[in-house]
Amino acid sequence: MRLENGLRARLVGVFGLVVFWELLALILRVPALPGPARALVAFLEAIAGGLSYHFLISAYRVVLSIAGSFLLAVPLGLFLGREETFDRFLTPVIYLLYPIPKIVFLPVVMILLGLGDIAKIFLISLVLFFQILITTRDAARGINLALIHSVVSLGAGKWDLYRHVIWPAALPEILTSLRIASGTAIAVLFFSETIASQEGLGYYLLDAWTRYAYDQMFAGIMAMGFLGFGLYLALEWAERKLCAWKYL
Amino acid sequence: MARGRGDQEESRQLSRDMVALRGLSVVYHQKNATVEALREVTFSVGRGQTAALIGPSGCGKTTLLYVLAGLIPATPGEALVNNGPASAIRRQTALILQDYGLLPWKTVWQNTILGLEIRRMPKEQIAERGERILRELGLWEYRQHFPAQLSGGQRQRVGIARSLALYPDLLLMDEPFSSLDALTRENLQDTLLGIWQRDRVTILLVTHSIEEAVFLGQKIVVLSPRPGRVVAVLENPGMGQIGFRKDPAFHQLSNELRGLLGQGAWTGPGLPQTDLKGKEV
Ligand SMILES: Nc1ncnc2c1ncn2[C@@H]1O[C@H](COP(=O)(O)OP(=O)(O)OP(=O)(O)O)[C@@H](O)[C@H]1O
Ligand SMILES: [Mg+2]
Secondary structure (H helix, E strand, O other), X not given: OHHHHHHHHHHHHHHHHHHHHHHHHHHHOOOOOOOHHHHHHHHHHHHHHHHXXXXXXXXXXXXXXXXXXXHHHHHHHHHHHHOHHHHHHHHHHXXXXXXXXXXXXXXXXXXXXXXXXXXXHHHHHHHHHHHHHHHHHHHHHOOOHHHHHHXXXXXXXXXXXXXHHHHHHHHHHHHHHHHHHHHHHHHHHHHHHOOOOOOOXXXXXHHHHHOOOHHHHHHHHHHHHHHHHHHHHHHHHHHHHHOHHHOO | OHHHHHHHHHHHHHOOEEEEEEEEEEXXXXXXXXXXXXXXXXXXXXXXXXXXXXXXXXXXXXXXXXHHOOOOOOOOOEEEEOOEEOOOOOXXXXXXXXXXXXXXXXXXXXXXXXXXXXXXXXHHHHHHHHHHHHHHOOOHHHOOOOHHHOOHHHHHHHHHHHHHOOOOOEEEEEOOOOOOOHHXXXXXXXXXXXXXXXXXXXXXXEXXXXXXXXXXXXXXXXXXXXXXXXXXXXXXXXXXXXXHHHOHHHHHHHHHHHHHOOOOOXXXXXXXXXXXXXXXX
């Protein structure tokens, strides 16, 4: 019942977006903004052509980047949130590095790691790492002390605390940070794929753009939108599965 | 000389006290202030006895339980549990807190067996013991529920179930029933009394309620406003009798206690733990 309602709300939302797009295209009447119908036709054609390949490449890079940054940032974030001594040393470093636009390191990264997937995945992970790290750390830090006391009194050691209290308590916020990170990931992905690249949605888009193939470009834009939406749905599904207690 | 020491050790071993506090003082150190929570508190609770701890809000009752649970060091002074220094490692000590004891992300079942799981008990044994205790406390039907789906009384039952699952010999309870309505509270008080009469586990119970102190405490320890000192220790031999709530002795002792507490001006439910929330020790 609730799920059906959610689905309906989503469809209505998407429908509104399509109407808005159509109106805008009708008013502007420029080749650079084809209407949704034309874009959809182009999208379906492109899927049959090379687009699905580029889509899969991009999806692979983004998913791997999110997974990689998650695996590195979450344990470190939980640890820093609970261990003040280490936190005091590392936090200044983190906040020094956090605001630097990591994209400027792309040339260096490419020299070190080559032009392939690894360089792109590394760059995206680097950006996501800090976002996830900071959210996780704050979530772990804010855990109620009485909750911890009560579990310690059951005989819990450090590891038990991480497993039974700190990780599950921080998980909702971690998943939220992942959702935000997935948007960032696609933006960084786009950028990294437009430089010295032969594959991926970023390349596909830029290529269409330089050829003034606007319909194709919009097919690429839609593919990117679907990639983001797919990630969002997956993360939402994970949150409902893993944090069932939040949705009672 | 050697003999003297031997005698001393022997007398310690023979001590029948489950809980013994001698000159316990606790001072919290904050960045630019110190808070003296307890001052030279001395009292004891015999093995298999119950004691109620009552005193004004902020006088250090929760602190005292934390010391006995080994979560805060007992310096200066001495806090003995079963003749050994209080320690978080001691497995037979169970601590039940007012509000935050249950993990919201675990079901009733998972919360109940948490302590057993932490102690790496074999799976079949956990299943068997968990089921028995949940049935005993009337929670078996609710085992798949999350704490947020339970009433306050049921939640407190889960807290008790989780502690009892460990077969404790010392139960430390911090205002366990204070957020419950009167009926549910009396119901749970009866449950606790039943458990005590059967298992004879030692209970130290912090409460704001004079009636609860008299109903559940064989010994009633009254603390002064902060820094908490022992004002009086009342013996309550009638505790546990059938129909004690209606007994004249019950009311007499309640009134005596009310007098000691100064017309009860500061009794009533305390602020639920706001002191501890968010503060880092
Ligand atoms: N972690 C802490 N750091 C500093 N001061 C604290 C800390 N915990 C408690 N205190 C202070 O110590 C005193 C005793 O606190 P405690 O929680 O033991 O009181 P209590 O008797 O349990 O109060 P209540 O009846 O309201 O629960 C209070 O004045 C409180 O502000
Ligand atoms: Mg308290």
